[in-house]
Amino acid sequence: MKILVAAKRVPDPNATIKVRPDGTGIVTDNLKYVVNPFCEIAIEEALRIKEKQGGAEVILVSLGDQVSQEQLRTGLAMGADRAILVLAEGDTEPVIVARALAKLVEQEQPELVLMGKQSIDDDSNVVGQMLAEMLGWGQATFASEVKLADDKSSAVVTREVDGGLEDIEVQMPAIITADLRLNEPRYASLPGIMKARKKELKEVPLADLGIDTSAQVKTIKIAPPPEREAGKRVETVEELVNLLHTEAKVI
Amino acid sequence: MSNVLVFAEHINKAFSKNALVAVGAGREIAGKSGGECYVAVLGSGIEGLANEIAEHGAKTVFAVEHAALENYTADAHAQAIANLAEEKGCDIVVSAASSIGKDVMPRVAIRLGAAMASDITGYNDDGTIERPTYAGNAVATVSLETAKKVITVRATAFEPAAKDGTAAVEKTDAKIDEGALKMKFVAFNETKSDRPPLTEASVVVSGGRGLKSGENFTEVLEPLVDAMGAAMGASRAAVDAGFVPNDLQIGQTGKVVAPELYIAVGISGAIQHLAGMKDSKVIVAINKDEEAPIFQVSDYGLVADLFKAVPEMKEAVEKLK
Ligand SMILES: Cc1cc2nc3c(=O)[nH]c(=O)nc-3n(C[C@H](O)[C@H](O)[C@H](O)COP(=O)(O)OP(=O)(O)OC[C@H]3O[C@@H](n4cnc5c(N)ncnc54)[C@H](O)[C@@H]3O)c2cc1C
């Protein structure tokens, strides 16, 4: 079984993000980058499926500039078999990512595509669904549990939705997007890191994929959010409840 | 001039606030783009529902019927919504950024060849759009450069449509290629609660890792929640630890709430949590660590042990009544 996993390079979720005064983006000096946490979970799920089945190929794909190699190497060190880096300058909007992934799916013919439900930088939560529609596949977004049928013709997936948990059955090949509670990703081991250096990491310029890369969404500016001022400290519960009643008038 | 089609979602034939907010946003966007606002309700046997939402003012409500729409699945719904938008000449398609809206609308965008903006917080007069990024650390202004546009709206940023109209209701059969469907609904495991829904409540009381156990949620936090007639929320740490169900998670990757009053109990205030509650009108934090970042966004901060403060607060709130 072939599993394709889409993994994006994003700023560390624990880093403090500051907007550039000229409104063109965020301050990237000294910013640490990681594998998008949801993508890390997707990689882990692919590895678990591979281990359970005793054989599968896990191929990582990322779209980004040269430095995204780092995140692909991390995924390879976790245990993925090989990686493809689609080289693109600057931010690439979701629909172009989806088109590029669709092209790679066409070339690689995986039976399953695993990805994150959302990138923690653009917070779009759209690429997986777009890719599924482009391919005419089913999708299981926000997955917290994946059960592949023995014959691998379908999967039953538990999804984290408003109001509870939903189970759906999706025919394979399919797109599954990972939610936070799908699994706990492993750390790369030292031997894993050594091995990863020798694994194949192929680079493909975006322009070579022969897809439409014209922008559909134009970013005009990026601004900081409205500031919220810290209010006052209260000493006792009694004071708190009084203020909520008489001053804030919310109880 | 662009007409707007709103996809008004329902769960088990009941609308939540999400549907009304989507209609409210649809009407606002139609007003700004100089077109009409239409509403689509999808399912099987949903004429009653269509009549219900027709009271919230739109040009026409389409009751879109098909056996394949009985239970929500993304592929069937995407087909039905996109086909209806084309048939009715609606260039802008809008829904709430709910778990259903997030799931289906990107597929609709691809079917229509439309540019998409998700989870938007503002639609400007000139048609540009605002959406938060980086867990709410930045707000992007974007423009969608195609004639057709697909938008999901953040429910806390738009007003629900008032009950101020009577739209015509038109029954129509969905156009769906059933051979292309790859998804099947199996089961919905609903989190049952007598409390108001998290995204609709005027008071939300949330607990974090500081509560230490699911038992403490029940025994310490819930009495306060109920004394206040509030909804209960949680941090990711509390959900991950299994203290409470997943659909209580508030934050960047959970629900976004903006109640009149938000009380964070034993929650440190990580940026990912703030992303889901910092637009609340009044924020209260109860935390024993005076350095906790939650205090930086709180209107009222109480440095205290929650196991002492929360029961006291319940008593004090009850005395007020
Ligand atoms: C990709 C990603 C997405 C995420 N999405 C979300 C999200 O949507 N929502 C979310 O909430 N988090 C999210 N997180 C997690 C987030 O970064 C924090 O880890 C999480 O919010 C911490 O939860 P907490 O405040 O309950 O726990 P902690 O940070 O451990 O804080 C517990 C607090 O309780 C206080 N406390 C302990 N005991 C007591 C006591 N007896 N009395 C009073 N106070 C006490 C402590 O002082 C501390 O401040 C995400 C993280 C990542 C990486």
Ligand SMILES: Nc1ncnc2c1ncn2[C@@H]1O[C@H](COP(=O)(O)O)[C@@H](O)[C@H]1O
């Ligand atoms: N540049 C990228 N490279 C690889 N995968 C991506 C990229 N952008 C998005 N994805 C995938 O799509 C998912 C959803 O992203 P988004 O729709 O941008 O929130 C991510 O979790 C990734 O799995």
